[in-house]
Every structure is written in structure tokens, then in C-alpha cells.
Amino acid sequence: MNRQKMRKLEETFFTWLMRFCLIGAGAILTIILWVIASRGLQGLSWEILTQPPEGSFYLGGGGGILNAIMGSLYLATGATILASFIAAPVVLFMHVYAPHSKFAHGLRLALDIMWGIPSIVYGAFGFAIMVAIGLRASLLAGILTLTLVIIPILARTYDEIVAMAPRDLRDVTLALGSTRLEYLGVLLRQTLPGLLTALLLAFGRAIGDAAAMLFTAGYTDNMPDGLLRPVASLPVAVFFQLSTPFPAVQARAYASALVLTTIILVVSLLAQWTMRRLGRHVIR
Amino acid sequence: MRSLSVRNLNVWYNGQPALKNVSIDFPSGQITAIIGPSGCGKSTLLKSLNRLQETNDQTKVNGQVLLDGANIYDARMDVTEVRTRIGLLAQKPFPLPMSIYDNVAYGPRIHGLAKGNLPEKVQTHLQAVGLWDEVQDRLKAPAVGLSVGQQQRLCLARTLAVEPEILLCDESTASLDPISARGVEELLRSLRGHYTVVMVTHDIDQAKRLADHVVFMWLGELVEHAPAAQFFNAPSHPLTQQYLAREIG
């Protein structure tokens, strides 16, 4: 066979292989969304979205999951904000003041390891600390634990994004007589859309976490009513509803999952819109 | 007028020498052009003159650069002040990730040079580089949206807005069309007498048009340094003669 034919064959083979993978990935995603949506819509009602549970909710009685919706939003938003105030400065510092240093290298390794630790372990860790300082299961404890869970995700994702900033940016900024702190500000501007992507990933991870919340945030049928009071969350609500033997309550679990998925979808769309606006000035 | 001199400057990249024992006095208030083949160390020399070279951590610099007699590599020297007083226009145009206006305003803002007249200042510098007419109705637009030639002139305006005492230009007209290039040449010529200018160029004719003094470099070494007339009419070193005759380089 001549070389031209061989190359054509190669091209065709790999194009089809990639199409096949694409279809596979798309199919899996569609099936998951389909199951959540079709089952979730059965359990979904105006009542479920707008009311906290009544006493007999988990036996099939009235009420809704508003407590868990609000609880999850508080938990995930609080943790994302807190984590960003820790992770973003650390990453920028690492790139501006200590690039290629042993410190940066060690920190990356530590974050990678933290990323792999199951969140139930963070829950147990958070619980141990809570016991030691006498803190009950609460919104605050939940936020602090979730912050630990998402710091590695936020920091490492943002780290990779900052690493992609053009090297010349450093030179031209410093050439204008900037201090390194002023360069850090310019670097932040350049990577702002990327930071938003990282925040989004972290938010999605935080709002979907059940294991760490079980011990630290607790669960309650009440609406969130204070930093030091227990708080419900959607993943834990899904867990409780699925564990009941009643099909009507299990349907509500899927409705809760649908709400969770929709929240992530809305936040993603918002982030994309903001990113397009922020990305106007970015140097490529 | 500030004087700038180099004494026994050596620069290495990963242990490989890029500048070998360069010594030179740049005449105050005049334009010095550095010429030489690609890779001979022109950009490296320029970046060593305002301590930008050391932002590359594979590099080692050794020797003295004297600004008004004070060594800029001295431990007591404030590196941001050195870079403020000695402005460098890089070889590749590279806007900051902000609007056209903010690019020019950046230097005056961080150095506190704009006392209530920032818009006028921005306008003056944009006019100086011949960019004002093209961008005056889109000052808030991203600087990345400009063409390469416009970006290069924006970068020049940005450097001038810092109000340096000495201006280093690395092939500043290489990415410009002939008309904008002439504009920038005019600007550089108008700076003569007010600024000490050190420029790198590949264009021997441009050096003839602009330079008061010419430096010829070859493989990291300074081969010849002379007033322009003498340099072009009676070069003394055989390598210079061959380079000017376009036999090498």
C-alpha cells in the first residue's frame, strides 16, 4: 500500500475512533440526566420547592426540601468564598514570589494528595476537631470542612491556569517599574476568567458532597437559622430519602437530585456569561 | 542628562555565555544603535541594562552597569526604581490585559505621576506615537484588539508614560509598516537631546538614519563601537567591514 493511502486510512480510523468515544461519553451523560430528570419530575412539585419538610415527610407526608436547598446554597457558597480567599493568594504568591521553588513544589504535592483524600475522612477530621473545641454539628462546621475539601481543587486548578499566563507578561509589567505585588495584580486580571472556572469546579464539588456533611453540618428539618445551628443539605437529603422503603419518598430523592443538578447548571451558565465579559482583556 | 556605562558585563544562560566581558559608555542625550547578527546577544545586553535579565532564573549576570556612576546591580539599589528610570521597550509588542487607555495610564498610576491630569497625559503619549487618531473613540476597548503594529506603538506610549530618563528599544520598528516605522523613527529622533536612547536594530539603513553612535556585536562580544559617520565610512574591524558589506550575519 502506498503512503498516501496509508495516511488516509489512518485519518479515517482515528476520526471514527474519536467519534465513537464522543458518542459513548454523550450517551452515558444523557442516560444519567434522563434518569434524574424523568424520575425527578414525577416527585417535583411547587410544594416541594417552597416548603421545609413536615413531620411525616419521610413517610410520604407533606412539605418539601427548601431547608436542604437553602442549606446547600449556604454551605457551598460559604465554602467557595472562604476557600477562594485562601487558595487564590497562595497560588498567586507561589507564582510571583517563589516560582520553581522547593516550597512551590512541595505545596503542589501536598495539594495533590489532599485532592485524593475521600471527603468522609475530611468529615471525620472535622468532627474530631469539633469535639475537641466543643462545637456542635452546624453550618459553620460544615462550611469549614467543605472549605478543606475544595481548597486542593481550587488551588491546583487555578495553579495550572496561572502557569499558562504568558511569561512576557511578567517582563513587560516589571519593565514598567512595577513591584512584584503590582505584577501580582496584573496577573490576577489576566487569570480572572480562569479563576472563575476554578471557583465553579469547586462550587460544584462542594454542593454535591454528602459524606463530609453527615457529621459536620448534621441535618435538620428546619430552615437554616444560624451559623452555629445544624443545617440540611441536598446530598444528605437525597441519601435519607433514598434510604426509606417508600417509592413516593424515593421519587423525591430524584427530585432533590434534579434540583441540585439545576443549581449547578444555572451557576455554570452564570459563570460562562461572566467569563465572557471578564475575558475581553485577556492576552492570548 | 543621565549617563549610562557598562563595565565588564558577562551574562550566562544555563552556564552558556551570552555576553562576554562587554564594556561601553553610552553617550548622554544621544542615540546609540546596537547592530549584529541574530543571537549575538543584543536583547540580552539591553535587558541587562535595566535588570530585567534577572527575571529569567536560568541566567547569571556579572559585572557593572553604571547609571550616573552608581552601579544598578548594587545591593542598595532599588530594582523598581532602576526599571522606572531606564525604560525598556521589548522586542515583541505585548499589551497588558486591560483597555487601551489603562495600558498607557498604568505607569503614571503606579508611580503617582498623574496629578489629576491623567486623561491629558494618556492623550499626549498616544499622540506622540501617532496612535491617538486611530484609537480615540475606543479607548475603553481591550488593547489585545489592536493590530500588531498598533500594539507596538501602544507599548512605546506606555513606556514613555513612565517618564524614564533612559530609553532602551529592542527592534521597535521591526513589526511596523513603513509609515508607522517612520513615525516611530521621528519620535526617537525628537527624543534626541532629552533622552539617552539605546536601540537595537537589524536594519543597517535605520541605524544610518538615526544613530549618533553604533555598536557592533558578534557572538556575545562587543566588536566595534564608534560614532556613526566613522563606523559606516571607515569601520576598523574586519568583522564589521564584512557585516556592513553583508558578507556575514
Ligand SMILES: Nc1ncnc2c1ncn2[C@@H]1O[C@H](COP(=O)(O)OP(=O)(O)OP(=O)(O)O)[C@@H](O)[C@H]1O
Ligand atoms: N531564555 C533563554 N534561555 C537560554 N538561552 C537564551 C535565552 N535567551 C537568549 N538565549 C541565547 O542567548 C544568545 C543571545 O540571545 P539574544 O536574544 O540576546 O540575541 P539577539 O542578538 O537579541 O538576537 P535577535 O536579533 O534574534 O533578537 C542566543 O544564543 C540565545 O540562544
Ligand SMILES: [Mg+2]
Ligand atoms: Mg533580540
